[in-house]
Amino acid sequence: MRTRATARFIRVPASKARLVLDHIRGKSVGEALATLQYTPKAAGRLIEKVLRSAIANAEHNHQVRNLDDLRVVKAVADGGPSMKRVSPRAMGRAYFIKHRTSHLTIELSDETSAPRVAAARGGKR
Numbered sequence: 084m085r086t087r088a089t090a091r092f093i094r095v096p097a098s099k100a101r102l103v104l105d106h107i108r109g110k111s112v113g114e115a116l117a118t119l120q121y122t123p124k125a126a127g128r129l130i131e132k133v134l135r136s137a138i139a140n141a142e143h144n145h146q147v148r149n150l151d152d153l154r155v156v157k158a159v160a161d162g163g164p165s166m167k168r169v170s171p172r173a174m175g176r177a178y179f180i181k182h183r184t185s186h187l188t189i190e191l192s193d194e195t196s197a198p199r200v201a202a203a204r205g206g207k208r
Contacts, residue, residue, distance in 0.1 A: 097163075104130060155191060
């Protein structure tokens with residue numbers, strides 16, 4: 084069973100969110116929450132909210148009672164729309180500022196990972 088939670092239009096650049104998501108991908112839910120709690124990046128708080136939402140989805144939608152079995156199998160940050168602003172500069176010039184947003188997706192699973200098909204066949208052919 085796979086459970087997913089998505090937060091859209093989050094006001095953090097996708098490149099900065101990916102730095103935090105790389106730390107939790109593949110970990111158990113308990114380890115991921117502990118990692119996010121002590122991450123000094125601002126994106127850590129936002130990703131923690133999405134992770135807690137995915138846990139709640141697993142409990143409510145799939146009646147998962149043992150949270151120790153859940154693992155983060157997919158964690159991605161896709162780019163969202165940019166808010167464009169103009170900053171006035173000297174001699175009538177203007178600098179453009181892009182406030183970037185992102186869409187965060189976290190997918191949890193309680194299934195044990197199956198061996199890859201290529202490894203079962205003996206590698207590449």
